[in-house]
Structures are given as C-alpha cells and as structure tokens.
Amino acid sequence: MRLHNSYTNQIEDFKTIDENKVKMYVCGPTVYDNAHLGHARCYITWDVLYRYLKFKGYDVTYCRNVTDVDDKILKKAEKEGKTPEEVSTYWYQRFSESMKALNNLKPDIEPFATKTLGEMISIVKDLINKGYAYEADGDVYFRVKKFPAYGYLSKQPIDQLESGARIEVGEQKEDPLDFALWKKDEKFGYKSPWGVGRPGWHIECSAMSRKYLGKTIDIHAGGADLIFPHHENEIAQSECANGCKFVNYWLHNGFVTINKEKMSKSLGNFLTIDDLLKNYDANTIRFFILTNHYRMPVEFSDEALQAAANGVKRMLNAKRTQVDETLDIKTFEEYKEFVSAMDEDLNTSKALAVLFDLAGKANKDVPYAFTLLFKLASTLGFTFEKATLSEEELNAKLAEISTELGENYSSMEEIIEKRKIARAEKNWEAADKIRVALDKVGIVLKDSKDGTIWELK
Known part of the structure; x- marks a missing residue:
C-alpha cells in the first residue's frame, strides 16, 4: 500500500511502526456551529482510510479529538449568554449526529481538549525546561527559531515566513514567528503554573495524540488548510518536547469549493450537512466525494450531486442475491483491481469503476457479483439498506x-x-x-x- 506523505511530498510505501498495528490521528472539529460539506469531505475521506486499513487486516486505533475550548466557542457563549461548556456540548452532539447520518464510523478514541489539560501543561513545562518555550506575563510562547526544521511541512523557508510575521498588540513575544502554547485568560481560564489561562490550539492535538497513541504515530491526517500553521506547529512542539519523530505519514485532503472558492464558515459560502441531507442521501454525498481523488479540490454543484445520485442508483439497484459469507472474495479479479486502486494512494474513482463493473455483472446473473459488490462497497462506507415507508x-x-x-x-x-x-x-x-x-x-x-x-x- 502506498500513500502520499505531505511531509516529503512523495507517494511512499506504507510501513507501520508496530507490525500490523496502525496509530492514526485526525484533527477533529471545533464545536461551535453546524458541520458543513467541507467537514463531510474531510471526515468521509478518513473514514474510508480507516475502513480500508481494517479491511486489509490492520489493527487500527483511530483517534479524532474534539476542540471544546477555543476563541470561537467563547465568543458564541458570550453572545448567547451561555457557558462555554453548554455551547460545546450542544454542538458536539449536533456534530456526532451529522457524522452518524453520513455513515461515518465512530473513532476508537474521541478525547476532549478540556479533559486533557494536565497533559498539555506537562508538555509546556517540558518545552520551557528544555529552552524551547518562555513565559511572558501569563502567556507562554514557543521559540520557533530553536527548531531548524520549522516550515518543512508547508514548504515555507523561515525567512519567507518572517517577512509576513507581526507581533499583535498585547503580545510579548521575543520574535514575531513565535506562537502561543498557553494564553492568559482570567475569565474563562484554568489554573496553571503561569496563572489562570487556557491552552493554545496547537498544543491540544500534540497532547491528545501523545496521551492516547504515543510519542510517534503512523498517520496524522486532516484538511489541507491545517498544514500551516496548525500541523507545522504540532511537529515543532511535539518533536522538541518528546525528542523523537512525531509522525511518519502526514495525509491531507483537498478543499470543497463553490465557484472556485474554498467553502468555509469565514467566507459564509458553506452548506451544512443537515441541509444537504434534506436533498441527498448519505450514499450520494459519499459518492460525490469519492469520485474525486482525496488530495484534489472538489467543486460543489447541484449537477455534480445529481450525477452522484444517478451513480449510486446504478450501483445499489444491481440485482441482488443472498450475500455469500463463505465466498473467498480474494480469489476474484475484481477484488484484485479494487485493492490495486485503493493501494495506490486511495484511488477511489478507480475503485468505484470496479463497483460499477460488478453491478453490471450482478444484473447479468454472474453468481459471485453481488456478494463482491456488497463487500467492496461496504468497505467504502456505502450502505445497501432499502428506504422504507411508515x-x-x-x-x-x-x-x-x-x-x-x-x-x-x-x-x-x-x-x-x-x-x-x-x-x-x-x-x-x-x-x-x-x-x-x-x-x-x-x-x-x-x-x-x-x-x-x-x-x-
């Protein structure tokens, strides 16, 4: 199996740290609003990777965090007259319902940032003791220039980053490039050795990944928008604190665009998953996302979703037979074609072509075709449940x-x-x-x- 590693910008053979075990971390949601199609693309993509690794026989531990302490959550809480916990609890529940509606498997571990504060404080203390971080009036910053490999993931040299860096009013950084590990916050903060405050966003993932998966992990995945600064900062703080390599394979999915612009809450051009599900079912949304390679941008349009709906209908309306659980699917050519496609950096569009071929064969009464179609389509997360009426x-x-x-x-x-x-x-x-x-x-x-x-x- 080969995967594109964003760190080296190469498609590489996938080799696990421990034989047959995969430790996989995906950056989860900041829970303050409805999940949108951009989130659907990200989490369906990594759901397919999770399913496929298990299909290949790997023992996978999939950890996806929940960011429940963040500026956006605090702003929403103040605006609505609620506590940050009330806001994050409500929107986490909504996010979970959206993921279930999309037929995404629940991760093995789903840690909350607020429940991992002890680990965050421990890493920050380590970084200060090693000279990689410093405290300034209740804030703690990471010394970026102490980590020579900074900028390698995002392919941005330090001098290029320096030219655009600024020190904001109220910040007491030694260098404009330095980023916050801990922020002073006497209103919504938590006790720490540096006074009442809360963690910086980047330290949260480093702490949760280390606590639940260990110091070095196989796969860290997320949207391409997280490469810089989030994942770049994660590498810097984790490798300096732990004294070893943080991640072996960095994987990133492309954006969903509308009129060639990235779909995002900040641009106000996003479609919520709930709204999408009023017009299209989970199979259609998944098909739409998987017809494009996960690293490429995908342009949203009703025409593209309708084409996906037609594709799903063609696949799922194949003539059905009883699924033969005794069938050794690995002996069939179509199985080998499917695995060959998925093994080459998750080429889902090629894998879908195999499913179409099997649907055609099922309609011609080829005995093994529906069983193979059912097993392989299920590996991509499609469901064969029939719609029912009350x-x-x-x-x-x-x-x-x-x-x-x-x-x-x-x-x-x-x-x-x-x-x-x-x-x-x-x-x-x-x-x-x-x-x-x-x-x-x-x-x-x-x-x-x-x-x-x-x-x-």
Whole structure:
C-alpha cells in the first residue's frame, strides 16, 4: 500500500511502526456551529482510510479529538449568554449526529481538549525546561527559531515566513514567528503554573495524540488548510518536547469549493450537512466525494450531486442475491483491481469503476457479483439498506395510486396481483398504467424468478 506523505511530498510505501498495528490521528472539529460539506469531505475521506486499513487486516486505533475550548466557542457563549461548556456540548452532539447520518464510523478514541489539560501543561513545562518555550506575563510562547526544521511541512523557508510575521498588540513575544502554547485568560481560564489561562490550539492535538497513541504515530491526517500553521506547529512542539519523530505519514485532503472558492464558515459560502441531507442521501454525498481523488479540490454543484445520485442508483439497484459469507472474495479479479486502486494512494474513482463493473455483472446473473459488490462497497462506507415507508406514508401513496388508476387499493400486494393478471392476459396498456402510477409516487416493481417485489426508487 502506498500513500502520499505531505511531509516529503512523495507517494511512499506504507510501513507501520508496530507490525500490523496502525496509530492514526485526525484533527477533529471545533464545536461551535453546524458541520458543513467541507467537514463531510474531510471526515468521509478518513473514514474510508480507516475502513480500508481494517479491511486489509490492520489493527487500527483511530483517534479524532474534539476542540471544546477555543476563541470561537467563547465568543458564541458570550453572545448567547451561555457557558462555554453548554455551547460545546450542544454542538458536539449536533456534530456526532451529522457524522452518524453520513455513515461515518465512530473513532476508537474521541478525547476532549478540556479533559486533557494536565497533559498539555506537562508538555509546556517540558518545552520551557528544555529552552524551547518562555513565559511572558501569563502567556507562554514557543521559540520557533530553536527548531531548524520549522516550515518543512508547508514548504515555507523561515525567512519567507518572517517577512509576513507581526507581533499583535498585547503580545510579548521575543520574535514575531513565535506562537502561543498557553494564553492568559482570567475569565474563562484554568489554573496553571503561569496563572489562570487556557491552552493554545496547537498544543491540544500534540497532547491528545501523545496521551492516547504515543510519542510517534503512523498517520496524522486532516484538511489541507491545517498544514500551516496548525500541523507545522504540532511537529515543532511535539518533536522538541518528546525528542523523537512525531509522525511518519502526514495525509491531507483537498478543499470543497463553490465557484472556485474554498467553502468555509469565514467566507459564509458553506452548506451544512443537515441541509444537504434534506436533498441527498448519505450514499450520494459519499459518492460525490469519492469520485474525486482525496488530495484534489472538489467543486460543489447541484449537477455534480445529481450525477452522484444517478451513480449510486446504478450501483445499489444491481440485482441482488443472498450475500455469500463463505465466498473467498480474494480469489476474484475484481477484488484484485479494487485493492490495486485503493493501494495506490486511495484511488477511489478507480475503485468505484470496479463497483460499477460488478453491478453490471450482478444484473447479468454472474453468481459471485453481488456478494463482491456488497463487500467492496461496504468497505467504502456505502450502505445497501432499502428506504422504507411508515404505515401512514404507505397509505398516502396507495391513495394517490388509487386515484390515478380509478380503483381502490389497500395494499401493494393487491396492485402487484392486478398487474400480474394484466400481464397474463397480455393487457399491456393496463400493466403500463400501473407502472406509470407507481412511478409518479416513487415506487418501482422488480420481477425475478422468485416473484415480484416493490421498492422505493
């Protein structure tokens, strides 16, 4: 398996620290508002990596943090007259619901920043003792120039970074490049050796990663917007505090754009996951994201989502057979093609082409095709659950069909029987009227040697 390492800017063979074990950290949400399509892309991408590593037999520990102490949370709390904890608890719950609705697996570990303060303070103390950090009137800063490799991840030389650096009013930095490890905050802060304050954003991930995964980890992933300064700063503080390499493979997903601009809350051009799910299901959103390579930008449009919806329909409407759990899927050529695509830096568009091929074969009654399709599509996080109707919704559709056909029907079975009789009598006009009436309410009939069933389109 080969993955693109942002640190070296090379596609490299993936080798784990411990045989067959993968320690994987993904930067999680700052919980103060609705999750949007940009978040969906990030967390679906790393959900697919998590699923695929497990599919290949790795023992994966996936840690994704929750930032529940941050300037944005504090501003929202003040604006709404709530405590920061009330704000972060509410929005974390909403985020979790959005992730579940997208069929993202829950990480193995989901630590909260406020529950890891002891580890953060410990790392800051280590950095001060080693001369990499200094305290200034209740704030603590990292000495960037003490870490010669600073700027390597983002491919920005120190002198280039220096030219744009400024010291803000109220900051007491030795150097404009230095960044905050701890901030004085007497209103919302926590006790520390430097007075009441709260952690800088960057130290949070270093502390949580070290506590739950160890000093050196296999994979650290996130959006490309986090490369600088967040991930650059994580490397500096972690490697200086721990005295060893922090991450072996840095992975970053590209942006979602609207009219060629990055989708973000700050630009106000974002679509929330909840709003998207009103028009498109989780399979469609996942398909839309996976048709593009994870490192490339993806342009949002309703046309692209509609094309994805059609692709999902083509895949999931494949003729179904019982899933054969005894089938050794590794012996089939399609399995090898799928693995070959995914092993080459998660080439999901090629992997989807294999799924389409299997859907076509399932429709031609190739015996193994649906089992293989089901197993491989599930590895990418697609679900084969059929949409269902409540009794009330079904009765409403039956009423519409009855009106359209001019006869009263109290069940779908009656309609299927009526169509069966019409076809037996070669009354194609009556049979077609039933098809049209069903189509208008989003129902389709599927015939097989075992009989006729109805499904929602």
